[in-house]
Amino acid sequence: MTATVFANARILDPSRGLDEVGTVIVRGREILAAGASARNQGAPDGAEVVDCAGKAILPGLVDSRVFVGEPGAEHRETIASASAAAAAGGVTSIVMMPDTDPVIDDVALVEFVLRTARDTADVSVFPAAAITRGLAGQELSEFGLLRASGAVAFTEGRRTLASALVMRRALTYARDFDALVAHETKDADLGAGGVMNEGLYASWLGLSGVPREAEIIPLERDLRLARLTRGRYHAAKISTAMSAEAVARAKADGAKVSAGIAIANLSLNELDVGQYRTFFRLSPPLRAEEDRQAMIAALRDGTVDVISSSHDPQDVDTKRLPFAEAASGAIGLETLLGAALRLHHNGDVPLLRLVDALSTAPAKLFGLPGGTLAPGAPADLIVVDLDEPWIVREDAIRSRSKNTCFEGARMQGKVLQTLVAGRTVFSA
Amino acid sequence: MSSAPAFPLFRHRHLLGIQGLSPEDINLLLDRADAAVEVSRQREKKLSTLRGRTHINLFYEASTRTQSSFELAGKRLGADVMNMSVASSSVKKGETLIDTAMTLNAMNPDILVIRHSAAGAAALLAQKVGCSVVNAGDGAHEHPTQALLDALTIRRKLGDIGALTVAICGDVLHSRVARSNILILNALGARVRVVGPSTLMPSGIAQMGVEPFTSMTEGLKGADVVMMLRLQRERMAGSFVPSVREYFRFFGLDAEKLRHAKPGALVMHPGPMNRGVEISSEIADGPQSVIQEQVEMGVAVRMAVMEALLDPRRNEAGE
Numbered sequence: 001m002t003a004t005v006f007a008n009a010r011i012l013d014p015s016r017g018l019d020e021v022g023t024v025i026v027r028g029r030e031i032l033a034a035g036a037s038a039r040n041q042g043a044p045d046g047a048e049v050v051d052c053a054g055k056a057i058l059p060g061l062v063d064s065r066v067f068v069g070e071p072g073a074e075h076r077e078t079i080a081s082a083s084a085a086a087a088a089g090g091v092t093s094i095v096m097m098p099d100t101d102p103v104i105d106d107v108a109l110v111e112f113v114l115r116t117a118r119d120t121a122d123v124s125v126f127p128a129a130a131i132t133r134g135l136a137g138q139e140l141s142e143f144g145l146l147r148a149s150g151a152v153a154f155t156e157g158r159r160t161l162a163s164a165l166v167m168r169r170a171l172t173y174a175r176d177f178d179a180l181v182a183h184e185t186k187d188a189d190l191g192a193g194g195v196m197n198e199g200l201y202a203s204w205l206g207l208s209g210v211p212r213e214a215e216i217i218p219l220e221r222d223l224r225l226a227r228l229t230r231g232r233y234h235a236a237k238i239s240t241a242m243s244a245e246a247v248a249r250a251k252a253d254g255a256k257v258s259a260g261i262a263i264a265n266l267s268l269n270e271l272d273v274g275q276y277r278t279f280f281r282l283s284p285p286l287r288a289e290e291d292r293q294a295m296i297a298a299l300r301d302g303t304v305d306v307i308s309s310s311h312d313p314q315d316v317d318t319k320r321l322p323f324a325e326a327a328s329g330a331i332g333l334e335t336l337l338g339a340a341l342r343l344h345h346n347g348d349v350p351l352l353r354l355v356d357a358l359s360t361a362p363a364k365l366f367g368l369p370g371g372t373l374a375p376g377a378p379a380d381l382i383v384v385d386l387d388e389p390w391i392v393r394e395d396a397i398r399s400r401s402k403n404t405c406f407e408g409a410r411m412q413g414k415v416l417q418t419l420v421a422g423r424t425v426f427s428a
Numbered sequence: 429m430s431s432a433p434a435f436p437l438f439r440h441r442h443l444l445g446i447q448g449l450s451p452e453d454i455n456l457l458l459d460r461a462d463a464a465v466e467v468s469r470q471r472e473k474k475l476s477t478l479r480g481r482t483h484i485n486l487f488y489e490a491s492t493r494t495q496s497s498f499e500l501a502g503k504r505l506g507a508d509v510m511n512m513s514v515a516s517s518s519v520k521k522g523e524t525l526i527d528t529a530m531t532l533n534a535m536n537p538d539i540l541v542i543r544h545s546a547a548g549a550a551a552l553l554a555q556k557v558g559c560s561v562v563n564a565g566d567g568a569h570e571h572p573t574q575a576l577l578d579a580l581t582i583r584r585k586l587g588d589i590g591a592l593t594v595a596i597c598g599d600v601l602h603s604r605v606a607r608s609n610i611l612i613l614n615a616l617g618a619r620v621r622v623v624g625p626s627t628l629m630p631s632g633i634a635q636m637g638v639e640p641f642t643s644m645t646e647g648l649k650g651a652d653v654v655m656m657l658r659l660q661r662e663r664m665a666g667s668f669v670p671s672v673r674e675y676f677r678f679f680g681l682d683a684e685k686l687r688h689a690k691p692g693a694l695v696m697h698p699g700p701m702n703r704g705v706e707i708s709s710e711i712a713d714g715p716q717s718v719i720q721e722q723v724e725m726g727v728a729v730r731m732a733v734m735e736a737l738l739d740p741r742r743n744e745a746g747e
Contacts, residue, residue: 322525
């Protein structure tokens with residue numbers, strides 16, 4: 001069995017609260033030891049020793065919200081291309097959204113994703129299944145069978161369940177299978193036709209706005225239903241201070257709720273839309289700077305549990321259009337870590353909390369292996385130079401779609417090596 | 429007029445909006461338009477300023493008034509004018525704006541005039557073509573030639589715009605005319621008010637350089653100019669306002685409401701009018717109405733804009 005010793009690295013393992021210089025020993029598919037104490041542990045026979053002085057080792061990132069075009073829109077992204085992008089971005093596990101064509105609402109589709117991932121992907125791919133058949137918002141999909149076949153969560157993807165009754169049933173039924181319901185909330189009427197944050201800036205651009213209330217009203221409904229049903233509910237993508245407050249209240253009441261945020265809502269604000277730049281058309285929209293600051297605070301204090309890339313590949317056919325006609329979404333797997341590390345370099349969020357939100361917390365929430373460097377865990381880890389500067393270049397993007405919000409952006413912190421189950425799947 | 433370099437050079441390649449124009453830019457266009465008015469009033473109306481130049485109108489929204497105004501302006505300047513009738517073109521077959529733009533661009537036009545229902549469409553087109561682009565209205569964003577012709581009408585009637593109070597009334601939310609006028613009137617130093625039901629006001633209106641009012645009586649008090657906006661009948665379905673009769677009662681311009689404005693205040697409307705919805709016939713056809721003059725000024729302003737954008741000195745300067 002092959003073994004590697006990563007020596008003299010700064011080890012960041014939120015699962016054990018570790019931030020110390022030490023050694024990580026990988027044997028086969030597993031982590032044998034990681035930490036300062038592992039320095040004194042003898043290396044396995046024939047182990048390769050890599051000096052990681054000045055570098056950091058983190059558990060591989062776990063991205064809980066990734067849209068892939070396979071099946072149905074392979075020209076935008078395949079499972080293989082998403083996997084290559086993930087590996088380069090230090091993401092070792094992805095939770096794949098069910099809004100594909102056909103929709104992942106059936107055991108056969110879950111099996112298709114897992115099979116395709118096994119054959120073509122280097123990172124771990126975990127499908128999330130649709131809450132309702134065909135994402136139509138009416139009949140529940142087969143939670144029990146889907147879960148048994150490997151679906152890790154239930155979500156309507158980009159859509160919001162309009163019916164409070166269906167949400168109540170979904171949360172109640174999911175509880176029996178200890179399944180997580182992840183939901184992005186946007187009121188279909190209040191946010192109808194809205195394409196960016198409602199406010200002065202949208203008014204000048206002549207674009208219709210999405211008010212913050214379009215997110216909060218269905219979220220408040222869901223949080224009440226989570227209290228009522230005791231089901232596990234994840235507010236997948238929140239963007240406003242009021243949403244964070246609502247989640248914090250529900251948590252304080254003992255409801256089994258959590259919250260996620262897309263990295264864009266932590267990195268950018270509505271002014272980045274500039275003169276109708278469609279790559280910055282996102283859902284929820286980029287909000288005002290006050291919202292971004294409030295979300296950073298919510299991430300810091302743990303109200304927001306996880307950060308996702310919300311990777312959403314779109315092609316020229318859906319993006320090279322007038323702003324209001326363009327699709328929303330941006331890719332993000334390859335820039336997730338770099339953009340998140342800005343919050344560390346700025347002193348906004350402690351490094352260990354960041355790594356927790358990017359890896360440990362989502363792994364725990366979605367019940368995935370990984371997210372930890374504890375002995376016995378799968379060797380999903382990344383070697384990172386936390387300070388190395390680099391610039392995002394379109395021609396270096398591995399994703400099949402190029403709709404990044406960070407074209408030309410300066411990043412500080414680069415992934416040097418990515419290991420999935422002990423195998424190197426990316427090295428810079 | 430014509431190519432006599434009596435006017436300073438216009439610094440912009442496109443006219444996508446009033447946003448970004450300085451008061452000097454605006455006055456330059458208005459001065460040029462004053463000269464163009466004279467040309468349009470002559471018996472012989474044709475100039476050769478743009479002889480040999482190609483002007484394409486690309487209208488994705490039906491518009492009789494603006495399209496014919498641009499067409500006439502181009503013809504009076506001697507340009508070859510082509511109207512792309514979108515209803516019967518490949519656009520109906522699903523071709524995107526960009527693809528249409530690239531196709532037209534390959535025909536080497538000198539100026540493209542675009543109207544589109546989406547905000548930002550003119551800016552998008554300008555990024556992709558090699559010629560000057562004029563925005564003839566993009567969604568609820570801007571309609572700069574309308575604001576210029578309104579300013580020209582006001583300036584010719586009342587003189588210095590900086591000394592005036594202008595009330596813009598009606599559906600500000602959906603109106604590109606309102607946005608462009610708010611910008612131009614502020615740039616020229618006027619006091620600008622907006623009057624209308626709060627459901628038809630954009631978010632953040634109070635920070636857009638205007639004083640908002642919800643009562644016509646209050647909003648019109650002492651105004652030098654009353655600018656009415658068109659109310660689309662679809663707005664009833666969208667629950668913006670309950671009914672035409674209620675709208676007319678509170679926000680339609682009639683003699684009683686106009687009484688609160690300054691005596692002799694100008695009444696303007698960008699057209700096409702909904703008589704009995706936002707304006708009564710009595711006022712629209714009355715002595716204070718300058719609606720017909722606005723149409724005349726429209727041709728002159730569009731001549732001025734095209735001349736300024738295609739100024740031959742630009743080529744000499746290697747631009």
